[in-house]
Amino acid sequence: MPTAETVALVDALGSEPRRPDAFRELLRRGTEAVPDIRRGLRHPVPRVREECCRLLDQLLVPEAVDDLTAMLDDPDARVRVxxxxALSCDRCKPDADACRPDRAVIQPRAIRILRDDPDPQVRARAAELVGLWVHSDPQAVAALVRARDEDPSPTVRKKAGWYAPGGPIHRRTAPKPARTFRA
Structure with missing residues (x-):
């Protein structure tokens, strides 16, 4: 059941002067505010939807992953970013493994966004999500290599190159070979 106070805080995310305090207060309330934050993803003001995605980045619970996935189709590029x-960053979450998006659902969408989204900032951010699977899936590799070599945006080409084979993030995240011990 939404509380009037929390709903007001979510609405305040759309107001320039009230946004920082509302964001901090919703973050402080933690998972108790998540149901109202999830409702905020359907708010008519794009900035509110964007801020709710940012809040869920830090307060992500398994039941909100599908809500965030639906936001990949939002008409506002800042919301999609x-x-x-929120779906790709592990550093912002206390327990990232508990809220990892379902690869079978999210990977094809992330590849499509990397290839087709009209906004270069969205495509650049999609490279990070596709990069989660670069060591385990040839389709992810192909999508990143294509973006690195063919995307019209230098920003997207650069970011995709970081995650593609040979790039610095690809090398840093490569699985380590199993150690063998001599008897």
Whole structure:
């Protein structure tokens, strides 16, 4: 059941002067505010939807992953960027493994976004999400290599190159070979 106070805080995310305090207060309330934050993903003001994605990046619970995935189709590019970040960034979450998006659902969408989204910032952020699977899936490799070599945006080409084979993030995240011990 939404509380009037929390609903007001979510609405305040759309107001320039009230946004920082509302964001901090919703973050402080933690998982108790998540149901109202999830409702905020359907708010008519794009900035509110964007801020709700940013909040869920830090307060992500398994039941909100599908909500964030739906935000990948939002008409506002800033909302799509925030949703992609929330789905791909492990550093912002206390227990990232508990809320990892279902690869079978999210990977094809992330590849499509990397290839087809009209906004270069969205495509650049999609490279991070596709990069989660670069060591385990040839389709992810192919999508990143294509973006690195063919995307019209230098920003997207650069970011995709970081995650593609030979790139610095690809090398840093490569699985380590199993150690063998001599008897």
């Amino acid at each position: 925030a949703a992609l970040h």
